[in-house]
Amino acid sequence: xxxxxxxxxxxxxxxxxxxxxxxxxxxxxxxxxxxxxxxxxxxxxxxxxxxxxxxxxxxxxxxxxxxxxxxxxxxxxxxxxxxxxxxxxxxxxxxxxxxxxxxxxxxxxxxxxxxxxxxxxxxxxxxxxxxxxxxxxxxxxxxxxxxxxxxxxxxxxxxxxxxx
Numbered sequence: 001x002x003x004x005x006x007x008x009x010x011x012x013x014x015x016x017x018x019x020x021x022x023x024x025x026x027x028x029x030x031x032x033x034x035x036x037x038x039x040x041x042x043x044x045x046x047x048x049x050x051x052x053x054x055x056x057x058x059x060x061x062x063x064x065x066x067x068x069x070x071x072x073x074x075x076x077x078x079x080x081x082x083x084x085x086x087x088x089x090x091x092x093x094x095x096x097x098x099x100x101x102x103x104x105x106x107x108x109x110x111x112x113x114x115x116x117x118x119x120x121x122x123x124x125x126x127x128x129x130x131x132x133x134x135x136x137x138x139x140x141x142x143x144x145x146x147x148x149x150x151x152x153x154x155x156x157x158x159x160x161x162x163x164x
Contacts, residue, residue, distance in 0.1 A: 038108065040105065040109075042108070043102055043106060045101045045105075046101040046104075047098075049094060050102070052098070053094045053095040054091065056090050056091030056094065057087065059087045059091075060085075060087030061084070061088070064080070064081070064084035096133055097133050101130055103122070104123050104127045107122045108123045111123060
């Protein structure tokens with residue numbers, strides 16, 4: 001018996017498990033190559049940042065210790081507390097971009113081996129945090145420039161008036 005063709009019949013297809021749909025992440029081989037090439041350099045810069053941050057903090061601690069040792073060793077009136085006041089906060093501040101750069105490079109390396117979208121998202125999250133941090137630092141720096149101009153002008157006027 002021959003089957004009758006029914007144009008309104010539902011199409012039949014074999015049961016196939018559904019595959020995960022594309023999440024919209026499309027990286028070309030060239031893009032992946034650039035990211036892979038940048039990964040060890042980002043980690044290297046992050047490690048150097050960690051070392052620099054640690055050295056600043058240690059230098060600040062030595063500056064604080066130098067304050068008490070200055071009177072003992074009779075080193076004069078050098079204000080060692082300024083070293084501690086400047087170096088320790090700078091060491092803490094410089095830790096963050098080092099951390100973001102290192103994590104960006106590490107997550108790119110992880111993505112290369114796992115092809116996990118989560119690793120790629122975390123890599124770019126650290127990249128965003130790195131540049132956001134630098135942007136905030138630049139805004140703060142730009143905000144202080146007029147203040148420094150005012151201080152320099154006041155200092156110049158005071159020096160001129162005092163005949164220095």
